Structures are given as structure tokens and as C-alpha cells.
Amino acid sequence: MKTLREHTLEELEALMVSWNEPKFRAKQIYEWIWDKYTNDIQQMSNLSKALREKLAEHFALNTVAVDHVQTSSDGTVKSRFVLHDKHFIEGVLIPTEKRLTACVSSQVGCSLTCKFCATGYMKRVRNLEAQEIVDEVMLINEQAFKSFGKHLTNIVFMGMGEPLLNYKNVMKAIEQITSPDGMGMSPRRITLSTAGVAKMIRQLGDDQSRVKLALSLHAANDKKRNEIMPINESNNLAALVDALNYFYQCTKTHVTFEYILFKGFNDSEKDADELIRIYRKVPCDLVNVIEYNPIDNAQFEKPDEQATDEFMAYLTAHKVNVRLRHSRGKDIDAACGQLANVNLRTMEEKLNMQEPS
Structure with a gap:
């Protein structure tokens, strides 16, 4: 129905x-x-x-409902939502002094198998419908108003799933969210984060999208990126550079790079030099260096504070606009890469019983 x-x-x-x-x-x-x-x-x-x-x-009506809520010591709120077909997704409310940001999911599970991400160890069951994404945002917006007396200021598609592999529904949801009949939010306050689907980055350009775009880079050479992000084998860095430049030509919107630091893997001076070269090839206005958040299935480690500071200082010295993004909600597994972590086994059992649609 x-x-x-x-x-x-x-x-x-x-x-x-x-x-x-x-x-x-x-x-x-x-x-x-x-x-x-x-x-x-x-x-x-x-x-x-x-x-x-x-x-x-x-x-x-197929509404989305809140199934479970956890609140971090830093004020971050993680919600598990149940869908009409009894599948689960997770979303996060991230409060700061100036912003109330919703981190939302776009798929039940994920097909990309990134080695550092909890959701990557789950099957993709199905795409979220546009109205389910809107419901997710509306429920987090209600939480924001109830807890902080303010509505959401920003939305990031950085939760479960790859938003550009659910392009039609994600864009329809954004249309509803930005509509005067919806939340009336500016598209400039919405960020799509992609692991790198070159074809759909170009589609964003063709559609004159006004949302912000962030590329989850995490390694600046193909060999290392293939190792941790299998999608790079079919969407290599050269293809992504071309697509990002095309996106900018069409929209005049700069992109952001996201770069999780892994100890002994992508945190050397050579790695920084490779990142600088990519940074200079595309219209990138910011590199977000992200603290690694551990998950059960992966063996990566976070560099110590000195190594992180040295990496940041090297980028800054080479005129890279770089910012260290501190983890929020780590104590409730709501930080970057951790969604579905605690409930991974339970959710995997549910998801593996279903075939992808």
C-alpha cells in the first residue's frame, strides 16, 4: 500500500x-x-x-517512531527509530553553543563496507523513503525543541547509509525540509556526506543542488583508500577530482574533505603531502580532521595528541584550511562511524534475515 x-x-x-x-x-x-x-x-x-x-x-501513513533514546554526558542524543516494517535506523542530535545539528540516516544498513565504520559491517536492507527521512528529521527536531527550546539549525547526512545511493529519496526529502510548507530550512544548512559516488556527484551538479557537499576522503592515494573504502576501486581519486570540479562549476559551491586519522596508516608527513595535493586539485574550502572512534569489528587506533597536532600543524603551514573535529557522543556510540555499534549483533540478525530491495 x-x-x-x-x-x-x-x-x-x-x-x-x-x-x-x-x-x-x-x-x-x-x-x-x-x-x-x-x-x-x-x-x-x-x-x-x-x-x-x-x-x-x-x-x-507508515510513520517512523522513536524506539530507544540515549543521552551522552556532552548532551548529544542518539535515537534508534523503528520503521513501519520493523527495521531500525539511528539518528543523532548534536548540540553546540551555536548549532543544533541532526545527523540523519538515509538507508537501512549500508552496502559500502568501509572498514572503519560500524554500519559498513551491516547489510543494506533497503533505502529509506523520502517521507521516512523527513520523519527522522522531524522527530530529532522535536527532541531539539524539547531539550533546548530551539529548533534544528543544521542537518548532516552522515548517519547510516550512503545518501548518493538513495539519490531520488534524499533529494525529495531535502525538497520537503527546505519547503516553506515544511521546515523552511535553507539548503545551505544541509550537508550531504558521500564516500565518493562520482556519477551522482555530477548529478548534484546537473541538478543545481544548493546543499553543501562533503567527501569522506580518509586516504589521499588510491592504494590506501582501496584498502579501507572498497568503493574507491570503482570511483578512484582521479574520477572524484573530476566530479568535484564539475560539481563546483555547476553550483559554485566549495566542498569539504573529511579525513579520519588512523594511527600508523594515514597520519604521516607523506600522507599529509598527498592530502595537500588533492586539496589543491579541487575547490575545497575546508579539511575536517576527525578523531577516530573505535568500533568492535575494526583494529584501527587513534593517534596520540602530539601526532595529531603535528599533522594539523603541517597542513596549516602549507596553507590548508584545516579544523580538528572532536568526537561527540562517544560514550553512547553516537560519534562518527559508530552508529549501530552497540546493537550491531542484534541489528545484524534482523537485517540478515531480509534480502536487499
């Missing part, structure tokens, strides 16, 4: 007209879905009983 929540206001208006209902009914339905956040068509009390029954006959 199709979900009613995936329809835009214009699509609902067309539906009402086709059913010989007044056009304003669409606005009423839309308000029940997005303002009152109902999970039951029968609760739409300002609709006639006949219309409610017809809607229920043709559509489901």
Missing part, C-alpha cells in the same frame, strides 16, 4: 480534485500529516468519515 506521507501538497490537491472533493481538503490532510503528526487516518476529524475511509483504503 502506498504511503500518504510521500505526497506533496500539490499532489494531494490533485488527488482531491480527482476524487471530486474540495481542493482545500488537501491542506487539511497535509496539516494532519506534518503539523499534528498523526499516525492514524481516522484521527483526521475535520474530514468526512467517507473520505477518511477512502484514504485508509488506498493509503497507509
Whole structure:
């Protein structure tokens, strides 16, 4: 059964007209879905009983629900959400002095098998629908207002899954989130983080996307990147450089590099030199150096503070705009790369029972 929540206001208006209902009914339905956040068509009390029954006959609501919440000592909030088909995803609310950021998922599991990421050790079961992504954002937004008295200021697609492999639904969700009828958030406050899907980076350019783009780089030569990110074998650094330059030509939006430091793997002066060369080949305005967060399945380690400082200082001396991103929510496994970590075995059992769609 199709979900009613995936329809835009214009699509609902067309539906009402086709059913010989007044056009304003669409606005009423839309308000029940997005303002009152109902999970039951029968609760739409300002609709006639006949219309409610017809809607229920043709559509489901398929809302996302909060299943479990953990709060970190630093204020970070991690939520496990349950979907209508009983699958789970995780999302994170990250509070700072100036921002309230939602880190959201775009897939149930992931197909990319990055060696440092907990989600990479899970199967990809399916893509999230656009309305499920919006629901996820709306629920985190509710948490932000309840806990901090403010709404979300930023959204990052850095949770479970590869957003560019769920392109249609992610872009439709962003359209809803940025719409005046939705949250009205500026696209410039939304960041898509990709492991590097060159074809879809170009598609972002063709579509004149206004969101920010971050590339999860983590190694600046193909040999090392192949080792930790198998997607690099089909989307190597040369292809990504071309795609990022194309994206910039189309959108005039600079990109960000994300670079997790792994002890003894990508933290040497030679590694820094390779990173500098890539940095200078693309319109990159920032390198986020990220602290590694341990997961059960991987054997990587975080460099000590001195090694990290030296790596940062070397980049700075070579005129790289670099920032160290400290981990948030590490004590509840909500930090970068840790989503689904604690519940990995339980979730794997559930996910492995399903075939990818």
C-alpha cells in the first residue's frame, strides 16, 4: 500500500480534485500529516468519515517512531527509530553553543563496507523513503525543541547509509525540509556526506543542488583508500577530482574533505603531502580532521595528541584550511562511524534475515 506521507501538497490537491472533493481538503490532510503528526487516518476529524475511509483504503501513513533514546554526558542524543516494517535506523542530535545539528540516516544498513565504520559491517536492507527521512528529521527536531527550546539549525547526512545511493529519496526529502510548507530550512544548512559516488556527484551538479557537499576522503592515494573504502576501486581519486570540479562549476559551491586519522596508516608527513595535493586539485574550502572512534569489528587506533597536532600543524603551514573535529557522543556510540555499534549483533540478525530491495 502506498504511503500518504510521500505526497506533496500539490499532489494531494490533485488527488482531491480527482476524487471530486474540495481542493482545500488537501491542506487539511497535509496539516494532519506534518503539523499534528498523526499516525492514524481516522484521527483526521475535520474530514468526512467517507473520505477518511477512502484514504485508509488506498493509503497507509507508515510513520517512523522513536524506539530507544540515549543521552551522552556532552548532551548529544542518539535515537534508534523503528520503521513501519520493523527495521531500525539511528539518528543523532548534536548540540553546540551555536548549532543544533541532526545527523540523519538515509538507508537501512549500508552496502559500502568501509572498514572503519560500524554500519559498513551491516547489510543494506533497503533505502529509506523520502517521507521516512523527513520523519527522522522531524522527530530529532522535536527532541531539539524539547531539550533546548530551539529548533534544528543544521542537518548532516552522515548517519547510516550512503545518501548518493538513495539519490531520488534524499533529494525529495531535502525538497520537503527546505519547503516553506515544511521546515523552511535553507539548503545551505544541509550537508550531504558521500564516500565518493562520482556519477551522482555530477548529478548534484546537473541538478543545481544548493546543499553543501562533503567527501569522506580518509586516504589521499588510491592504494590506501582501496584498502579501507572498497568503493574507491570503482570511483578512484582521479574520477572524484573530476566530479568535484564539475560539481563546483555547476553550483559554485566549495566542498569539504573529511579525513579520519588512523594511527600508523594515514597520519604521516607523506600522507599529509598527498592530502595537500588533492586539496589543491579541487575547490575545497575546508579539511575536517576527525578523531577516530573505535568500533568492535575494526583494529584501527587513534593517534596520540602530539601526532595529531603535528599533522594539523603541517597542513596549516602549507596553507590548508584545516579544523580538528572532536568526537561527540562517544560514550553512547553516537560519534562518527559508530552508529549501530552497540546493537550491531542484534541489528545484524534482523537485517540478515531480509534480502536487499
